[in-house]
Amino acid sequence: MTEHNQNQDNHEKGFWRSRAGVVLLVALGIGAFLLIFEHRVHIFAGNGFLALLLLGCVVMHLFMHGGHGGHGGSDKS
Numbered sequence: 001m002t003e004h005n006q007n008q009d010n011h012e013k014g015f016w017r018s019r020a021g022v023v024l025l026v027a028l029g030i031g032a033f034l035l036i037f038e039h040r041v042h043i044f045a046g047n048g049f050l051a052l053l054l055l056g057c058v059v060m061h062l063f064m065h066g067g068h069g070g071h072g073g074s075d076k077s
Contacts, residue, residue, distance in 0.1 A: 015021045 016025065
């Protein structure tokens with residue numbers, strides 16, 4: 001198989017199924033694990049206000065998309 005065909009196959013599979021995508025996912029997973037492991041004291045130490053603030057951001061994001069048609073950008077008028 002030539003290099004052109006290999007690149008075309010990787011493009012057709014999508015980025016997340018390519019070698020670079022898998023390496024990126026593994027690296028992000030390891031980074032997330034280490035970040036959580038090193039900061040577990042702060043996460044579980046009763047910082048309820050921070051968790052509530054972050055939850056509020058997620059809830060606001062979900063409810064605010066009803067006003068402008070979501071991420072698709074299509075107008076329903």
